Amino acid sequence: MxxxxxxxxxxxxxxxxxxxxxxxxxxxxxxxxxxxxxxxxxxxxxxxxxxxxxxxxxxxFSLKEIDELLSLRVDKELNTCGTVKELAEHKLLEIDMKIKELNRMKDALQQITDACCGGEESAIHCTILNALDAE
Amino acid sequence: MxxxxxxxxxxxxxxxxxxxxxxxxxxxxxxxxxxxxxxxxxxxxxxxxxxxxxxxxxxxFSLKEIDELLSLRVDKELNTCGTVKELAEHKLLEIDMKIKELNRMKDALQQITDACCGGEESAIHCTILNALDAE
DNA sequence: CTGTACCTTATAGTAAGCTTTAGGGTTTAT
DNA sequence: ATAAACCCTAAAGCTTACTATAAGGTACAG
The missing domain is CATH 1.10.1660.10 (Multidrug-efflux Transporter Regulator; Chain: A; Domain 2)
Structure with missing residues (x-):
């Protein structure tokens, strides 16, 4: 029951x-x-x-990290707040790095996209393709 | 040679x-x-x-999308700037969504991490673990 | 007692973007 | 001539987080 x-x-x-x-x-x-x-x-x-x-x-958190968090939780008295906070702060750093990386991508792509006319003419001189071609 | x-x-x-x-x-x-x-x-x-x-x-861009870009490039005269720009703008939207999602994660995690003492005492009352436990 | 919904396991498949392994041939330098 | 460095293919393996499939057993309503 x-x-x-x-x-x-x-x-x-x-x-x-x-x-x-x-x-x-x-x-x-x-x-x-x-x-x-x-x-x-x-x-x-x-x-x-x-x-x-x-x-x-x-x-x-990835499943593996969640597994770690769960193990910490099982033995709460044996683990310190410091240990848990470390995990969380490490994850925060990772998230931050990803955000920064995506922002770099975004800026670069935005720049070449803004320069593109987007019109109906052939893409021979398309600034996006050319930017990806550039040395 | x-x-x-x-x-x-x-x-x-x-x-x-x-x-x-x-x-x-x-x-x-x-x-x-x-x-x-x-x-x-x-x-x-x-x-x-x-x-x-x-x-x-x-x-x-994913490899699949790069394949698309390359095909566009092969027949530049047959494709328009508009087609290329559409691909780029779609990708920009995706990047933006990822950034927003990561920022949400970051704020939530930052909040519960800031509340954690991070000290040497046992994690029984750790605010991070408790936040993850909360209903 | 039979149908339907539910549960079990083991195994394989999915996506992306490679990396590794096994078992071989080739090129080049000494 | 031989060793080292290079190349080939096909197939399997890796990572993450599941999802699906096959082939079955169980629970319960009517």
């Missing part, structure tokens, strides 16, 4: 059965107890855990 | 043999002529073409 089968957990977390089994295979979800017939039986704890995973994903 | 073997083209473009053969398999490089023994023989044109590919990659 009170147990959730995989489909119910999937519905409650807006995921699906395959994804949950995949998370289990990657260690993000622990092997749950099973019914006599082998069905996975989850509790409310797993609902929270899946939400944790999804939230961390939205923060840009 | 004057022909480049694949290793030389790789050196000149700061790529490697495997990548060049891979580009060929994806249609980004045309099948070059071969020596009697079957070695690929390239000309200076291929150096420029590889540079075009690498430059477009740095602009954030």
């Amino acid at each position: 009170g147990y959730l089968r995989i489909g119910e957990l999937a519905r409650l977390t807006d995921t699906n059965n395959e994804t949950l089994r995949f998370y289990e295979s990657r260690g993000l979800l622990e092997e749950p107890r099973r019914s006599d017939s082998g069905y996975r039986l989850y509790t409310q704890a797993e609902v929270l855990r899946v939400h944790f995973i999804l939230r961390a994903k939205r923060m840009g | 004057g022909y480049l073997r694949i290793g030389e083209l790789a050196r000149l473009t700061d790529t490697n043999n495997e990548t060049l053969r891979f580009y060929e398999s994806r249609g980004l490089l045309e099948e070059p002529r071969r020596s009697d023994s079957g070695y690929r023989l390239y000309t200076q044109a291929e150096v420029l073409r590889v540079h075009f590919i690498l430059r477009a990659k740095r602009m954030g």
Whole structure:
């Protein structure tokens, strides 16, 4: 009683059965107890855990990093805020680098795109193609 | 005489043999002529073409999109500046969306990270873990 | 008791962009 | 002549995060 089968957990977390089994295979979800017939039986704890995973994903953590966060969480008393904050700050740096890189791309592409007439004439002198050709 | 073997083209473009053969398999490089023994023989044109590919990659175009750009370039007179500019603007929109998404991630993560003491005490009350746990 | 919805496993496929491996031939320098 | 450096192909492997397929067993409603 009170147990959730995989489909119910999937519905409650807006995921699906395959994804949950995949998370289990990657260690993000622990092997749950099973019914006599082998069905996975989850509790409310797993609902929270899946939400944790999804939230961390939205923060840009990879599944591997989420696995690390989860391990930290399991032994909260053994780990320090410093350890957790380090992970988060490292991720922040990564996100920042990606943003900077995308901004560089954007500026470069914007520049050559702005210079392009975009008209109906043939692309022989198209500034975009020429910019990509330039030495 | 004057022909480049694949290793030389790789050196000149700061790529490697495997990548060049891979580009060929994806249609980004045309099948070059071969020596009697079957070695690929390239000309200076291929150096420029590889540079075009690498430059477009740095602009954030995927190999598939680069293939499109190259086809446009082949028949420059048949294509219009408008076609090229459309591709570029579509890519600009995509880049913009990615930047916005990363900024959202960054703000959210920054907020919970700033709230974390980062100290040596146990992570039981760590604001980062708790934020990821929160409903 | 039968249909439908649900669950199980193992295996393969997807996307992108390569890299690696295995098992061979060729070119060049000494 | 032989070793080192170079080239060839086909096929598999890598990474991330799933998704799909096949071939089955289970739960429950009517």
